[in-house]
Amino acid sequence: MLGAEERQEVSAGYPSFVHGIRESDWPHLRLGEEDMRLIQGKRGEHNRLGMGVQLTVLRFLGRFQTDMERIPEDLVLRVGEQLGISDPLAKISVYGENGDTVRNHAREIRQEHGWTSFAEGETQLVAWLEERLKYSTDGPKAMTLQAVVWLREQRVLLPTHSTLRDVVTHCRAGVEDAMFKALVSKMSLRQVGIIDWLMEVPADKRTSRLDSLRRDVGEPSWDNFAKALSRADEIRALGFVDVDVSSIPDRKLAQLADHALTERVPRLREQTGRRAAVLAAIKRLETSALDDAIDMLDKLITERFIAKPKRWADKALVDAYPKFAPDGTLTAQALLAVLESVAESVDHDSGEITDPVTDTSTIRAVLETIAERNTLVLAAKNLLEYMPARDSDTHEARRAKALERFQDVQTLVPVLIDRVRFGASPAGRTALAALHALPPLLDREDVQLDDIDTTLVKGSWKPLVEGDPEQSDGAVNVPAYALCVVETFHRHLCKREIFVQGCARWGNLLARLLSGEVWAQEKPSLLTSLDLPEFPSTYLDLAASSLHADLAAVASRMPEGAQLTHNNGDLALPKGRPPRASSLSRQVQKMLPRVELPQVVLDVLSRTGAIAAFTTRNGNPSPYPEFELSVAAVMVGYGCNIGLEAVANDEKDALKLDRLTSISREYFRPDVIEACTTAMLGAETDALNTLHLDGERLASVDGHSFVIPTPQTGLHIAPEGNSEVTWLTMLTEQAIQLSGRMVSGQPSAALEALNTLTTYRDLTSVRDSRHPEAIVAEAGTHEDLVFGLLTLSGYSYQPTSDQTNDPRLWRIDKSADYGPLQGATRRQIDVSQIAAHWEDILRVIGSIHHGAVSAHDALRILTRNGQPTHLGSAIASVGRIAKTRHLLRLYDNPEYRSGIEAQSRLHKERSDLARRICHGIDGPFPNYYPGLENRLGVLGLVLNTVALFNTVYIQKIVEKMRAQGKDISQSDLRQLSRMMYSHINMRGRFHFEPPTDTMFEIPDLEPDPS
Template identity: 30%
Template sequence: MPVDFLSDDQVSRFGRFAADPTPGELEQFFRLDGRARELVAGKRRDATKLGWAVQWGTVRMLGTFLLDDPVAVPASTVAFVAEQLHLDPACLDDYTARPKTAYEHTWEIRDAYGYREFSAAEAEVRGFLAARVWASLEGPRALFDRAVVWLVDNRVLLPGITTLTRLVAEVRATENAALYRTLDEAVPDELRQSMRDLLKVPEGKRVSELERLRTVPMRVSGSAMTAALERAKDVRGLGAHLVPTSVVPGARMARYGMGSKAPTLRELEESRKTATLLATVRHLESASVDDALDLLDVLMASRLLARADRVGKEEKLKALPKLKRAAGRVAKAVGVLLETAPATEDGELVSVVDAWAAIEKAVPREKLAEALAIIAEVVPDEEGDEDEEWRAALATRYGTVRGFIRLLVDVVDFGAVEAGAPVVKALKQLPHLIHRKKLPATEVERELVTGSWRRLVFAAPGAEPGLADKAAYSFCVLEHLHRALRRRDVYARGGDRWGDPRAKLLAGDRWESAQPTVLTALGLEAEPAAHLAELAGALHGAYHQVVAGLPTNSAVSFKDGKLVLDRLGPAAEPKLMPAFRQLANGMLPKVDFPELLLEVADLTGMTSAFTHISGADPSMEEFELSVCALLLSEACNVGLTPVVKPNVPALTRGRLVQVDQGYLRAETISAANGMLIEAQRGIDVVRAWGGGLIASADGVRFTVPVQSLHAGYSPK
């Protein structure tokens, strides 16, 4: 591997001060402890005292001594150390009067604090780097930084930058080769050939099978859900999960396999190709299940539940006028009944006939019966609930889910905790039940059919007695599944985001074999007591620090035993901002928007993308002016009138209508937009903005280069 992988920033800060240390770094590395103060006190001159203390902090922060120039330290650092010793920072200039003094101090610090040469700890560094290669996704730059931190923490003096760079490259190459070899040897010949076939483009197709399996669902529909489950089934059918690779990490290779084109993967060395494909397919096994359940979540939430809820609310609104009239009639009847005395003055009870006679004078019996029927229809009974309207609307969308229910159960291996066990049981029975022509009510999972689902499942309008409504019961189970998945009461075995969070915890022999590598990579001890005590102490200190600052913190208060935080207000504008804004505005040229559009068209040549609908190139004069005028009218939504100029041939109404009908259409506008993006990428400052794929709306910057389940191009 080449060893010139370091960034300019890494090179500039290796073993030297690239910038002034932060206040936190000064406290951490240059705050003198008791032993350092004792050793400093043994020096005679102020310069040697300050020089020794500066070198002591330098090796603690950088991992090396600045032997070529011991005083090449930021002034803020010297001032921080000098303040602790009550010395003048300027006296450090006399520290190098006797060159050997600095060397003697380095030897003293090394002996007193146990610093080692790199050669004495090289084997330990190799072991640490090897563990990081196996247990992380870090590239060579990150590994180099990890190695520097390890050396500093373990009081090992930094070697030359080339030595450490070559060591990182060598260890990474060696461990990767071992990783490739281990995975390659575990793959049976049949699977090896099946994975190589993924790199081929089938006849009549435009992309390889691997590219098809790597393509995530982008549309939200029942047919897209079926396609997503078929994808997961195809990946699972390759059988990569049967290869025993639990102790071999392949996440980094999976990332390479997911991001590389098929021709690139075909050119890899054989063992690396097999290992990369195996890791990629293993990743796709979990990713395809997660993608399918992501799609199910979005489908249920946005396309089914949300729409049904909206329809239910619309039905409620439509029923409100009728309900209002019906309630008024019932209120009149009840009012008459309440005003009627239960008995006359002589003690004779009022008969029912007399009561009805009084009621019918206010509301006819037929109208009252009609009102009661309306109320019974609109207002849920004791067994119903407020969700009945939208659930009834949801049941009408049965065709959306009917096609993938069996595939969902066959492809995704659902598991559950105790609370989700009835949901999984009902889901696994569902394909067999809905396959029947009629669904007996005795065979459904009654524990899930609660609330308004009872009426919809067991008493649907027009349903035969003793039978259950298949559409309503299917959505009843899917609604419970959707909620249980979000609560993680139900999970997908083999999934990652939707999987069992306990599944990846190593135990038994698997943990015993992986324990040394993992502990070395993380820098932890086998016994966690000391580490937990350290974390508990830090947490305890943080709590006390927060409590101590509460009396003087005006943004925090307690109300009814609850912590109340003031809202963050807008940040104060820097003092120089008004002047800077005025300066920037003065530098901007004042141009009309049409002139700017014409200039951009001339610089980018974007008008050449507007070809005639017949395929011919434009032959009319000043075609660019006509196109820009049309773009301006469309963008500003002002119509043709403001841009029409009868005395300019390119801007007459007839010319503009002709160009609009013959040249402006979706594909030409898209092609012109692509030319603008390519031209923008050539501007230096754009590289700092994200390569031309950055959008901005209301101050929020985001990147949406491709359509996905959760993001897409606005139809507006």
């Protein structure tokens, strides 16, 4: 029976012997030469054994265990075996009887290896915690584990879990209290009064004034857009715009604001720091409310002026098709007949070429064989009526339909100019000036070309703006010009070449890059963390020599006559082929235990100890009996998308609907899901190590796209008028989902990986198997830039050959001879451009790493009108170096190529498994709802449990096969999929019961009939 302290240690993941020692940890615990020297000086085998055990315990726990009876027998036996001591269990009992000897040995080990007591190291720990807590948003549990890492690194003996937790809690409370006081001190008495007034509930209302401010205004409409602007104005009018909170780290401020914006106001009023939290919320709302309004503007312009007119135009074209299709056929036949008649004729026997017949009578006769002249003329005229003009584009019909929305433009433009403060980069200034000049023109009937900016009137806008038949020469079609200006303005706004002052998402991206004193202060630590030099010469010399060496090495191994490139100069990369199902795969599938999905979930939660991650918000274990059954039911209900009602059972307390609903709200938090993932990842890594299948820190990123019929605020609207979201997941080489995030539209998966990894990299002292070093994902557009951003951020970007858009090789050394690769490497990288922009390159990468801008925003900063800026070209040049080296390895190294393709294939198999598990709704989700991200996060956990369950039982099956004489190669093992699911029942009425040792028996090996 575990004591209270041990239960807390297990729940918190604190070093303990409760679950024994993992096999993968034993190599690190083995006694070394220095240990042996210390041990051999002791008299008696029991003293030598005790000293060895104490050294091993210290290495594993980070503290001494003076009660020898609480040390696992396995540890004593292994130490005894290493020391050549017989009957170690008896001798350790003798050793433990003399407490003075045990304590003296512990003191000697401390002195010899430089360990200090916790009492001596507590002051330094507190200072470290206070400094880290100023910036970190981690909870008590995460900070306690980070403190464990720090204490081990500093060789300070760990205290009990409760002692360390109390120190962390006390430091956290002190730092938070100091932050609260700092924020409140920035306000005047009047502003403090406004804060208290916001939390009050008026007598005639049911909600507080703060509640009304934090609610959005509803679905996109022109009236609601005006209300959204009024909400933003109301928030700014509270009088907190000039309150400077820049001394508080952004992450801490965001966490405090999130708390105030989600916590119920009655509870918020009772909490310490409530005024500081409401201030943080107001500062957040000052920007987010305006962002929300511009989000709505973006959706309205896209839907009303682009998507809906396009649907109208497409429908009109489809409706008119029967009217012009026959005329198109007739006109095409006539044209082909004429072209054949005027073509040169060649006598195949003599080779004589006869000039074509071009006289009018002959051509007329040819045409009459198709149809009469008047019929052909009418057909051509009818066809031209429905087709765009020759110098037009495919948008003409849609833009012509958009003119019906001119009344909306007349309403919108004055509101934009009067109520929103816009700014612009050089690329967007012309469009912004045209927008500001538009209101006086909207009601005029005599607008001339000299009154407008004709540089904006391009493509199909030109005939629409200048070709109004009812106007005199030089007159302008005002509705068409107004729509042209609004569409151009919107395009620049989406690129942030026009930005909104006072916004975060729609604000000036360049202004968010680290600069001035902030950059000077942060630069040294960021460069150290990113392993980038301050000056470019060292970096470029190493890059040039590495690229030259790779090109020369691959060229030397090229066989004669090998096809290196396609006609366009792209490298001819070998195409990956999925491996065929081996006999081992078929046999393993037969031997995997037949189970139901709840059994899989319960087995993994119990096996990994992941159930301990499901704590209360205060970090305490759950008080519910049979808690693991409730957690498993919620995971199955949400993971299968069938809801909690389908898994509830009123006959069992742990499965009652009220219990499941409460647990789903209180325990399935993002931090809990992450902690549970960590436990599963550790268990999966151990199992793969046992099978000797551990590899590089490789991760892939891919997404599931959802189309939501009703346009939602904050989501990208597709041309069809639907909202688009993508659930992007990062999958480790161990088949465990590392992260999942709902994003608008279909962004670059590689850049999303950089955003995700930047978040994890915030804890630079904790770099474990959760932190991949290589990324497999699609780059999207601007592939070279993506390569550059990931490479400079310290990651190896490794897309598959199918994910590579532009497989061209580059060189730095113009004079080098690369033999067979000479023609393929004719493009040269200008390293002087990289050197000239090095400081700005560091600033961009540092800003991404610091969290000042996202990788997607950085891409917007580095491009203009679809092309890289000068700075973007410099980063793209860095990317071309990395890409060329990657392409060479793809071409030349089959093992490297197969590893990348296997990871990409693993993600696709996982997507198939996700569709099989999440069967509650076929097709797209009918609507976006708050909490959909958490549902998909739970689906990720269920997928992790299936992958881990399969790995564990594959390991058992392989061990059984080998014990029965089956020869299994590592290459066959690597081809086994951990996403098999034919043995798991995922439908029906589920039954939940704790797993037993005999529940999943492995059958004997059957001969493979093939």
